[in-house]
Amino acid sequence: MAEKAGQVTTGMKIAIAVISLILATGYFTFLDWGAMKIQGLDYFYLFRK
Amino acid sequence: MATITKQARKKIWAFLALGTFVGLLFLPLFLSLPAGAGDTPAPAASTDAKPVEKSRDVWYKTEGPVIGAPAPKTTDSAKDYPRYNFESRVILWVALQQHLYYGSFVLAVPIFCMIVEYLGVITKDKALSRKYDQLAYDFVKISLTAYSITALLGGIVIFTFLTLYPTFFGYLSSIFRPVMATYALLFIAESGTLYIYYYAWERMREGFLKWIHVAMSVILNVIGTVLMMLANSWIAFMQSPAGVDADGRYLGNVWHVIHTTLWNPINVHRLLGNMAFGGGVVAAYAAYRFLTAKSDEERAHYDWMGYVAMFIGICFLIPLPFAGYWLMREVYAYRQQMGITLMGGLLAWLFIIQAVMIGALFLTANYYLWQGMDRMPGAERFQKYIKYMVFVLIMCFIVWLTPHTMVMTPAELKAMGGQQHPVLGNYGVMSAKNGAINTIITTTVLSFIIYQRANKIPTVKWAPYGNAFLFGLFTMAYVNIIWLAIYGYYIPANVRVGLSVPQVASTLSCLFIGVILNSIMLKGAKDVGPIVWGKISVRGQYALIMLATSFTWMMGLMGYIRSSVRLFWHVNEIMRDNSPWAFTHTIGFGANMISFNVLFFWLTILFVFWLGALGVRKAPATAPVGQKVPAPAGSR
Numbered sequence: 083m084a085e086k087a088g089q090v091t092t093g094m095k096i097a098i099a100v101i102s103l104i105l106a107t108g109y110f111t112f113l114d115w116g117a118m119k120i121q122g123l124d125y126f127y128l129f130r131k
Numbered sequence: 132m133a134t135i136t137k138q139a140r141k142k143i144w145a146f147l148a149l150g151t152f153v154g155l156l157f158l159p160l161f162l163s164l165p166a167g168a169g170d171t172p173a174p175a176a177s178t179d180a181k182p183v184e185k186s187r188d189v190w191y192k193t194e195g196p197v198i199g200a201p202a203p204k205t206t207d208s209a210k211d212y213p214r215y216n217f218e219s220r221v222i223l224w225v226a227l228q229q230h231l232y233y234g235s236f237v238l239a240v241p242i243f244c245m246i247v248e249y250l251g252v253i254t255k256d257k258a259l260s261r262k263y264d265q266l267a268y269d270f271v272k273i274s275l276t277a278y279s280i281t282a283l284l285g286g287i288v289i290f291t292f293l294t295l296y297p298t299f300f301g302y303l304s305s306i307f308r309p310v311m312a313t314y315a316l317l318f319i320a321e322s323g324t325l326y327i328y329y330y331a332w333e334r335m336r337e338g339f340l341k342w343i344h345v346a347m348s349v350i351l352n353v354i355g356t357v358l359m360m361l362a363n364s365w366i367a368f369m370q371s372p373a374g375v376d377a378d379g380r381y382l383g384n385v386w387h388v389i390h391t392t393l394w395n396p397i398n399v400h401r402l403l404g405n406m407a408f409g410g411g412v413v414a415a416y417a418a419y420r421f422l423t424a425k426s427d428e429e430r431a432h433y434d435w436m437g438y439v440a441m442f443i444g445i446c447f448l449i450p451l452p453f454a455g456y457w458l459m460r461e462v463y464a465y466r467q468q469m470g471i472t473l474m475g476g477l478l479a480w481l482f483i484i485q486a487v488m489i490g491a492l493f494l495t496a497n498y499y500l501w502q503g504m505d506r507m508p509g510a511e512r513f514q515k516y517i518k519y520m521v522f523v524l525i526m527c528f529i530v531w532l533t534p535h536t537m538v539m540t541p542a543e544l545k546a547m548g549g550q551q552h553p554v555l556g557n558y559g560v561m562s563a564k565n566g567a568i569n570t571i572i573t574t575t576v577l578s579f580i581i582y583q584r585a586n587k588i589p590t591v592k593w594a595p596y597g598n599a600f601l602f603g604l605f606t607m608a609y610v611n612i613i614w615l616a617i618y619g620y621y622i623p624a625n626v627r628v629g630l631s632v633p634q635v636a637s638t639l640s641c642l643f644i645g646v647i648l649n650s651i652m653l654k655g656a657k658d659v660g661p662i663v664w665g666k667i668s669v670r671g672q673y674a675l676i677m678l679a680t681s682f683t684w685m686m687g688l689m690g691y692i693r694s695s696v697r698l699f700w701h702v703n704e705i706m707r708d709n710s711p712w713a714f715t716h717t718i719g720f721g722a723n724m725i726s727f728n729v730l731f732f733w734l735t736i737l738f739v740f741w742l743g744a745l746g747v748r749k750a751p752a753t754a755p756v757g758q759k760v761p762a763p764a765g766s767r
Contacts, residue, residue: 090595098596102603110611110637117633118626125633127626128618 188382189705190373190392195382199305202379202706203298211298212710219295220712221724226291228687228728229735230284232408234362235401235686236736237281238355239409240274241325243267243443245348252345264336266436269743271329273416276739278325282318299701299708306374306381306388307365314361321354359405360398367394369702370693371465379705392465396458403451404689408682410444415679416740418672421665431665437675438503444678445496449575449642452489452568453635460628462696466703473696475535480718481692483534486564488685490528493571495677497524500582502671509659510585523574527567535559557620565631566616569638573608576642580649587656597652604645608637683732687725695721 090098118125184197205211212219244267251263292300304311328347335344368374374388375381381388417437424430463470474482501517504510536550536559537543544550557563580601589597615634619627697703699713707713716724 095595095599098599099602102599103607104603105600106603106607109640110607110633113636113640114611114615114633117636118629121629121632123626123629127622 186376186378186380186382188373188384188387189375189377190371191387193384193387195384197376197380198383199375199379199381202375202702203302205298205707205709207709207711213295213297218712219710223288223291223295224691224724225728225731226284226288228690229732230281230288231690232683232686232728232732233277233281233284234359235405235408236412237274237278238359238402239405240270240277240413241328241348241351241355242406243409243413243440244270244274245345245352246443247439248345248348252341266439268332269436270413271325271332273413273739273743275325275329276742277736278322280735280739282322285318296701296710299706302379302706303365303369303702306368309385310361310364310389314358317354317358317361321351321358324351324354356402359401360394361389363397363401364389364391364394366693367391367397369700370469370697372702372705375705377705379702393458393461396454396461400451400454400458403447403454404686406447407444407451408679408686410440410442410447411675411679411682412736413440414444414675416440416743418675419740420744421672422669427665434506434664434667437672441496441499441675441678444682445575445579448492448496449572452572456631456635469696469703472698473692477698477715478692478695479535480538481688481721483532484718484722485685485688485692486532488681488688489568490531490571492678492681492685493575494524494528495674495681497575497578499671499674499678500578502668502674504582504585505668505671506663506666507586507660508663509587513581513585516581520574520578524571527570527574530558530563530567531571533558533563560620562616562619562627562630565619565634566612569612569634570609572638573605573612573641576638576645577605580645583646583649584653584656586659586662587653588659589652589656591652591655594652597648601645601648605641608641611637680729680733683729684725687728688722691721691725 115125124130185194186197187194203211215222247263247270248267251260251267254260254263324347328344328351331344331347335341368388368391371391371393372379373391374384374386414437417433417440421430421433421437424433459470459474462473472478497520504513533555535556537547537552539547539550547553551559591597612634615630615637619630695715697708698715699708700706701708
């Protein structure tokens with residue numbers, strides 16, 4: 083790999099960005115579910131109907 | 132006998148002073164304690180003693196002994212409503228609003244002062260410490276004159292009540308007698324603490340005495356906050372009474388009377404609002420001094436002061452819509468009809484005006500941050516993103532102020548095909564509005580993060596990962612907020628109303644995680660160049676004045692809305708307002724009154740500023756242009 087110390091290639095940047103998007107998606111889904119749950123509501127109401 | 136050194140004597144006096152303040156703080160509690168058993172008269176031995184009448188609390192539904200008289204049934208007469216051939220309500224409106232403006236200001240400024248003075252104490256750099264200390268001193272000096280005016284206006288409010296609404300005021304003070312007595316005592320404690328705090332500044336500038344001085348500011352602010360909460364209990368009682376029965380008779384539990392269902396939401400909302408307002412007024416003062424400054428040193432100092440005040444104000448502005456949402460939710464829970472009158476009925480158009488004001492506030496705050504980037508070398512890297520943020524903010528602003536229904540003539544109604552516009556009507560509901568305001572706040576947070584790193588390049592090894600994480604966090608937060616807004620259209624109202632909580636949580640995630648992560652990344656970052664304080668366009672300073680004016684106008688508006696929702700009641704469902712002015716004014720009249728109050732306040736506060744400027748030291752702790760001066764939250 084043509085990667086030098088302290089530098090990140092474009093491909094690597096894309097990979098990190100995709101991973102962070104996946105992590106953030108998981109985080110926000112959990113947040114939505116949890117925030118509804120503590121109110122006694124069902125976040126997946128539409129999908130369970 | 133050992134000789135007491137001068138320093139030790141100072142310490143003893145400081146401890147004594149602090150002990151006195153704490154004692155004064157607790158004095159009202161001791162005074163309000165029930166009398167001891169020895170003081171209680173023995174029950175009468177006779178058998179013909181009247182049984183104690185009991186009744187049920189209108190809110191808590193508990194039983195209690197009837198202690199007070201029923202709420203008076205007033206008539207439109209000179210006995211209940213004396214008058215001066217002028218609308219009494221308008222006179223009271225002006226007096227109360229002015230008192231509230233000044234009260235908010237003198238509550239908020241000492242809190243700023245406490246924060247800044249504390250920063251000065253913990254800062255190891257002596258030069259920075261002195262600058263913070265000078266700034267805190269400048270803050271409290273401004274509030275001192277305002278404090279006297281607040282007290283004066285408080286007196287005017289009482290006299291106005293006594294002369295124009297004697298029956299109602301008599302009833303209210305019969306219910307709140309112990310609270311009002313406590314309020315008066317606390318006010319004395321507050322005055323004493325404030326004056327000692329100010330005048331002892333020089334003597335308590337160094338060492339341990341400085342800590343005592345900081346402790347005094349904490350006490351000052353505790354008293355101020357309790358005072359505000361006590362005053363809030365009166366208006367909360369008028370809107371959602373408790374502690375009395377259906378006839379308005381006091382049932383002996385003062386805590387029930389204070390702790391009504393809307394008390395805490397009002398406390399939180401007012402505290403945050405006062406802080407944002409105070410920040411705005413101090414920032415406007417700094418902007419005024421910046422615009423009239425004669426030298427670069429002065430400009431640098433007041434630019435920095437304006438930034439710090441604006442920063443603190445915005446910190447409290449961001450959670451303000453959430454507190455407002457909580458308050459409205461509690462209003463709906465208390466009386467659904469009251470909520471509908473506010474947001475979907477008689478007063479709904481005032482809420483549209485409020486939406487415009489909130490949108491303008493956030494736009495102005497963002498604009499100030501972008502203007503502030505002028506003083507930071509390296510900020511030009513981020514200029515290209517501003518146009519996209521402007522686009523997002525404007526689009527959300529438009530959705531945010533879209534009304535649900537319009538007031539129309541029959542012909543217009545027919546032309547549109549109903550009360551709601553077939554397309555735009557979809558944006559007039561809470562689902563869309565919650566999405567819009569959360570997007571606006573998230574964008575403001577993003578603006579701040581960009582501002583933080585405008586003149587910096589992160590040098591930590593994990594910077595690419597940190598940047599990627601920030602990118603993922605903000606992108607998905609936007610997606611999530613908009614997804615929840617759209618999702619709300621497809622589910623029933625009882626589930627939909629809960630979606631506001633994850634939306635708020637998404638915004639707060641960006642605020643806390645984003646700002647904290649960014650600050651950590653910027654530790655030891657490479658400086659492109661120092662912040663050149665004073666190098667900001669005058670437009671930025673006018674933005675600060677605009678912020679302060681918007682806060683003032685919005686406070687007047689929201690106060691009017693909250694008060695008007697009682698309609699023809701002095702105390703909701705307990706004591707009817709039978710004066711000739713128990714009607715809701717037109718929006719135009721209300722807006723003119725609010726504008727008058729705003730103008731009046733700003734004219735008088737200019738006088739306060741002028742007085743403050745008279746006593747300014749000739750050589751303030753200033754930073755020459757280009758020199759590094761302290762700034763909060765990693766914005767140095």
